[in-house]
Amino acid sequence: MVEPILKWAGGKRQLLDALYARFPESYGRYHEPFVGGGALFFDLEPGAGTINDANPRLVSLYERVRDEPDRLIDRLESFDDPEADPDPDLPYAETTQRGREVESYYYQQRARFNDRPYTGAYDPLEEAALLVYLNRTCYNGLYRENADGGFNVPIGRYADPEWVRRDRIRRASGTLGNVEIYNRDFEYVLEAAEPGDLVYLDPPYEPMSPTADFTAYSADGFDRGDQERLIETATTLDDRGVSVIVSNSGVTYDRYVEAGFHVDTVDATRAINSDGDGREAVDEVIATNVPASDRRDVGQRSLSTFEDE
Numbered sequence: 001m002v003e004p005i006l007k008w009a010g011g012k013r014q015l016l017d018a019l020y021a022r023f024p025e026s027y028g029r030y031h032e033p034f035v036g037g038g039a040l041f042f043d044l045e046p047g048a049g050t051i052n053d054a055n056p057r058l059v060s061l062y063e064r065v066r067d068e069p070d071r072l073i074d075r076l077e078s079f080d081d082p083e084a085d086p087d088p089d090l091p092y093a094e095t096t097q098r099g100r101e102v103e104s105y106y107y108q109q110r111a112r113f114n115d116r117p118y119t120g121a122y123d124p125l126e127e128a129a130l131l132v133y134l135n136r137t138c139y140n141g142l143y144r145e146n147a148d149g150g151f152n153v154p155i156g157r158y159a160d161p162e163w164v165r166r167d168r169i170r171r172a173s174g175t176l177g178n179v180e181i182y183n184r185d186f187e188y189v190l191e192a193a194e195p196g197d198l199v200y201l202d203p204p205y206e207p208m209s210p211t212a213d214f215t216a217y218s219a220d221g222f223d224r225g226d227q228e229r230l231i232e233t234a235t236t237l238d239d240r241g242v243s244v245i246v247s248n249s250g251v252t253y254d255r256y257v258e259a260g261f262h263v264d265t266v267d268a269t270r271a272i273n274s275d276g277d278g279r280e281a282v283d284e285v286i287a288t289n290v291p292a293s294d295r296r297d298v299g300q301r302s303l304s305t306f307e308d309e
């Protein structure tokens with residue numbers, strides 16, 4: 001089992017059991033078009049397939065982890081404690097792009113990360129190292145971009161921040177080496193997936209409130225039209241004999257049922273509630289075209305393990 005490198009909004013670690021319970025007994029290659037932090041992808045360690053994300057810096061990081069994990073580790077080791085003084089040998093040591101004073105190493109690195117297009121030669125390894133460093137030392141440890149695409153999260157307060165996780169990076173490198181990595185729109189999967197493959201779709205969730213402003217939801221800019229395209233993509237994959245699992249917010253329940261998927265709700269504590277009655281109150285759904293009879297039976301398997309003991 002490999003663990004994710006970044007903490008990412010919408011991370012699926014608490015949902016892993018519920019997702020695995022819907023996996024088909026067997027499948028060909030594995031595809032994850034909205035990979036984000038890749039909680040399921042890294043845990044699963046697929047032997048073949050594709051991952052994709054619309055965020056270019058995230059995809060570039062995964063390419064560096066795959067191709068030069070040790071150089072990435074070296075770069076991370078060269079970084080200083082977030083509360084240390086700014087490095088006088090690095091640019092942007094005195095002010096941010098907006099002219100504010102940079103009072104610590106963390107804010108200096110954040111200003112460097114946000115300085116796009118980069119001054120001088122673009123160094124993807126440095127950008128990847130900065131993304132990991134900021135993710136590990138920022139407040140709440142989450143990647144978030146403002147409307148201009150800038151990373152604006154303030155410094156976190158950690159007694160002993162750990163931004164060089166060597167084993168994790170090396171293990172992730174091996175897993176990333178098994179798949180093709182894309183930076184495209186999710187519809188690439190219509191070309192990539194073949195009959196018998198498995199696709200897990202984890203889009204930015206549709207907001208629960210009908211009045212919620214879609215564009216304000218996130219810099220991902222995933223709107224209602226994209227949600228409709230996603231259902232069409234899932235339906236096309238289904239027609240082609242590809243296994244599909246989708247997670248989304250509770251408001252999409254009826255649309256996935258109408259499209260012919262098996263839909264279950266997951267309550268706020270993320271325990272599965274197959275009883276549709278409470279669905280107005282729940283946050284998430286998991287929709288799949290994998291019939292119950294074709295699924296890995298997680299309950300049965302643990303029972304037989306128990307009997308064997």
Ligand SMILES: C[S@@+](CC[C@H](N)C(=O)[O-])C[C@H]1O[C@@H](n2cnc3c(N)ncnc32)[C@H](O)[C@@H]1O
Binds near residue numbers: 012038055185220
């Ligand atoms: C809910 S997150 C995925 C979380 C992930 N499963 C995890 O465990 O961390 C959704 C991801 O979709 C990406 N995204 C947004 N629009 C996209 C699009 N049109 N095509 C592909 N990816 C997109 C975002 O950059 C974001 O990383």
